Amino acid sequence: MDELEILKKQWQNQEQVLPHLSYNDIYKMLLKKSSSIVKWIFFISIAELLFWTLLSFFVPESSTKFSDDIGLHNILVAVNILNYVVFGCFIFLFYRNYRKISITDSIKHLMQNILSTRKTVKYFVIYNVTMSALLIIGINIYYYLNQDIVFHFMTEDYGITHITQERFMKMFFAIQILFGIVMLGFVLLFYRIVYGILLRRLHKNYKELKKIEI
């Protein structure tokens, strides 16, 4: 007889060696909190959506005044409006995908829905990082081309004196570049951690499932 058939018979007769929980044991479990990855993913995603949305509100007033002075007001307003529309779309997509996650789906479908919910948030962050990078690069090109105006308003708005324009501009650009790199590094690190901890196993299992279908 096939060994697997023997195991199957044995398997179906293992009831007596399995643990047995009472009605009360099971009832108590209903009151416990879940620690599923979907719950974690939901909280982390909400935190990310909030973080990036709130970040766009917290632009210091002095910085706004400076960008107004050098003539970037209209461009920044347009960028902000575009951002809010895109944020709205992402939040809607996230909610729609999250609602689709159902434990009674097939294993493959459940994995796909979890991954696509995560992907929405991933694209949201990629959008934000790209927009921020483009904005920083664009503004810096503008600054570079209008160094005289920048220096003029910097000395006027922030009272910067005792420094030559050339030296000031070098420091100014160095700080901007450094800030950009640190921000990007922080975001990448965060993603490595989030994906590393929560989704490594899911990705691995999803790959195994896909392999069956090749």
Add this chain to the structure above:
Amino acid sequence: MNKELEHSFVTQLEENQNIVHKICRLYTNDSDAHNDLFQEITIQLWRAFPKFRGEAKFSTWMYRVALNTAITLYRKSKRSIQTQDFEAISFKISADPYDDTTEQQLKLMYSAVKNLNDIDKALVFLYLEDKNYKEISETLGITEVNARVKMNRIKEKLRTILNP
């Protein structure tokens, strides 16, 4: 209403708890992890229960929720099982002195199944539970043909391990 629902759920789970225990046994390595997973599966079953309309049997519905929890939702703690390749097991087995008894073979077979990856394990589990390929493929979300092909490959590998 809620009390009735609770009572109906707990009674049915109590009757069918063996299914969950078997899954816990396959996917964890010690009793702490076993209990942890059992609890998580219970919570997920309870959450999904209001949508269970009794179209399928309670036990059939349980397989899906329980396997989904074990494979996808459950966050393993450090002490839980690590998957191993067949090659690694086959090496271990051939290093052991070979004992040609059914019991020994079953032990080997069981440990081989336990060491399969999460997906293959689910496939073998449903096969051992005497589910047909239609049900297996629907639970996993793959085609029936692919489920058959994969199961045959796993069987071949298991045979190689048992008859080196």
